Amino acid sequence: MKYDVVIIGSGLGGLLCANILAKEGYNVCLVEKNSRLGGSLQSFGRKGCIFNTGLNYTESLDNGQILNQYFRYFGLMDRLKLKRLDENGFDIISLPSGKYPLAIGHENFRETLLRRFPGENDGLTSYLKNIRNICDSISLYNLSEKPFNILMSSSMATGAADFIRSVISNETLRNVVAGNNLMYAGHEKKTPLLFHALINNSFIESAWRVTDGSNVMIKTLEENIESSGGTILKNTKAVRFTSGGGTLRTLVTGTGQEIEARWFISATHPEQLLSMTDQLRVSGAFAFRIKKLEDTIGMFSMYLVFKKDSFPYLNYNFYHYDRENTWVAGDYDPGKWPQNYVLMCTADSGADTYSRSASVLTYMSFGELKKWENTVTGCRGEDYEEFKKEKCEKLFDSVERQFPGIRSCVSTCYSSTPLTWRDYTGTRAGSAFGLLKDYNSPMESIILPKTKIPNLFLTGQNTNMHGILGVTISAVLTCGEIVDIRNLIRKIKNA
Numbered sequence: 001m002k003y004d005v006v007i008i009g010s011g012l013g014g015l016l017c018a019n020i021l022a023k024e025g026y027n028v029c030l031v032e033k034n035s036r037l038g039g040s041l042q043s044f045g046r047k048g049c050i051f052n053t054g055l056n057y058t059e060s061l062d063n064g065q066i067l068n069q070y071f072r073y074f075g076l077m078d079r080l081k082l083k084r085l086d087e088n089g090f091d092i093i094s095l096p097s098g099k100y101p102l103a104i105g106h107e108n109f110r111e112t113l114l115r116r117f118p119g120e121n122d123g124l125t126s127y128l129k130n131i132r133n134i135c136d137s138i139s140l141y142n143l144s145e146k147p148f149n150i151l152m153s154s155s156m157a158t159g160a161a162d163f164i165r166s167v168i169s170n171e172t173l174r175n176v177v178a179g180n181n182l183m184y185a186g187h188e189k190k191t192p193l194l195f196h197a198l199i200n201n202s203f204i205e206s207a208w209r210v211t212d213g214s215n216v217m218i219k220t221l222e223e224n225i226e227s228s229g230g231t232i233l234k235n236t237k238a239v240r241f242t243s244g245g246g247t248l249r250t251l252v253t254g255t256g257q258e259i260e261a262r263w264f265i266s267a268t269h270p271e272q273l274l275s276m277t278d279q280l281r282v283s284g285a286f287a288f289r290i291k292k293l294e295d296t297i298g299m300f301s302m303y304l305v306f307k308k309d310s311f312p313y314l315n316y317n318f319y320h321y322d323r324e325n326t327w328v329a330g331d332y333d334p335g336k337w338p339q340n341y342v343l344m345c346t347a348d349s350g351a352d353t354y355s356r357s358a359s360v361l362t363y364m365s366f367g368e369l370k371k372w373e374n375t376v377t378g379c380r381g382e383d384y385e386e387f388k389k390e391k392c393e394k395l396f397d398s399v400e401r402q403f404p405g406i407r408s409c410v411s412t413c414y415s416s417t418p419l420t421w422r423d424y425t426g427t428r429a430g431s432a433f434g435l436l437k438d439y440n441s442p443m444e445s446i447i448l449p450k451t452k453i454p455n456l457f458l459t460g461q462n463t464n465m466h467g468i469l470g471v472t473i474s475a476v477l478t479c480g481e482i483v484d485i486r487n488l489i490r491k492i493k494n495a
């Protein structure tokens with residue numbers, strides 16, 4: 001059977017492309033190497049508790065806001081049970097000098113921080129005006145039908161930290177407004193203003209948790225594909241392509257099955273794609289570029305199961321830094337681990353007063369895991385388990401300083417490292433958010449959906465931007481290479 005489109009990888013990027021194209025009448029086949037769909041979008045259960053992996057909180061879901069409109073189009077708004085985070089502090093930024101809230105709503109954000117930094121009215125006003133203008137200027141962030149212009153934006157060639165420094169005078173406040181940069185592995189000397197602005201503005205508009213885990217998103221998107229006649233192949237690893245006449249002809253899977261299609265979309269880390277196109281000898285310059293590009297740092301995650309009614313449900317994310325500078329990724333030091341962390345309670349329909357579970361995330365470089373790089377999940381040996389245990393103890397020590405007694409509330413603790421992410425999602429060196437975007441070389445660090453092979457496209461967090469909103473926009477952009485993008489945007493607007 002010949003498909004119209006084969007999509008490799010069922011993370012959010014692959015799932016959304018399959019949804020759009022199946023809805024548009026294309027015969028799609030979604031290929032996933034794992035037994036479960038969703039990639040980083042998955043939630044999982046332990047001891048009756050739910051843990052999210054890569055959707056801890058999301059943004060702009062109020063009526064009329066951008067992700068709300070996209071989610072309506074995908075049939076998600078009616079299916080998700082959403083919990084709005086604390087209006088007056090959806091993120092708390094904890095520094096040695098104090099704890100500072102980031103509030104929902106532009107005016108509220110400004111007023112809340114002004115109480116702590118009374119001299120910064122002009123700085124905060126200018127900061128908010130600029131980040132909103134940047135969002136308004138990027139077409140798919142406001143569903144305008146103008147060509148997508150991320151590379152044309154001057155904010156792609158401006159540093160986020162430099163911009164913040166230029167509008168805000170107080171050093172502490174500068175660090176506070178950048179204080180959730182752990183969620184984009186912010187780099188003081190590399191992160192473009194564009195990325196900081198799109199992320200922060202969207203979260204300031206409104207910030208939410210998905211109650212009872214993100215799996216309902218995967219299930220909805222899976223059902224949509226199937227009800228539109230699409231095919232989903234789980235446990236099917238994409239291994240290589242065959243070609244003819246300068247285009248791809250079939251995808252060959254790990255079991256030797258050949259899947260023929262007119263178009264192919266890779267929703268994996270681009271380095272995965274290199275191994276698949278290796279033998280085609282058509283990707284020399286692309287391969288060189290991908291190999292040269294840096295990835296974002298990986299994450300160590302600690303998953304906590306709380307004893308019944310022992311730890312309060314915190315309706316905010318708690319970002320802690322050991323020093324006043326919140327830009328940690330650029331000078332990450334394993335000797336000082338953990339330099340930062342974010343603690344996030346799981347939204348759970350049965351737990352409003354007390355938390356049943358929480359996740360704590362902090363950076364971890366792949367270098368610390370070299371010893372086990374040739375092992376696979378579940379078979380890394382006793383010393384790896386010991387390493388993780390020691391890391392959990394250290395992270396607990398740090399968390400205890402802000403939440404005295406938290407250890408005694410925990411009945412079980414699980415953990416994962418960048419190796420887990422590498423093996424599970426196929427991302428290079430377990431990078432959390434894929435390729436690092438660098439304002440010093442914007443053209444090189446942004447990968448566009450189009451490739452040199454006319455019927456091969458890319459999508460997911462490595463093109464455009466990571467995160468739920470970023471990957472959603474990537475999917476629209478990628479599908480716009482196959483369908484009429486203006487028509488698609490109109491449908492999304494009218495959903």
Ligand SMILES: Cc1cc2nc3c(=O)[nH]c(=O)nc-3n(C[C@H](O)[C@H](O)[C@H](O)COP(=O)(O)OP(=O)(O)OC[C@H]3O[C@@H](n4cnc5c(N)ncnc54)[C@H](O)[C@@H]3O)c2cc1C
Nearest residue numbers: 009011012013033039040054056057238426460461467468
């Ligand atoms: C720890 C962590 C926390 C996060 N928290 C948030 C958050 O709170 N909010 C937010 O907005 N974003 C968050 N993110 C980011 C967000 O989860 C990701 O940007 C997004 O889910 C990435 O989707 P993707 O489709 O690009 O890639 P992935 O989810 O990595 O999907 C890639 C898929 O491709 C499959 N695959 C790979 N190779 C092959 C192959 N050869 N054959 C077949 N299949 C293959 C993989 O198995 C996987 O299913 C977080 C990320 C991390 C790591």
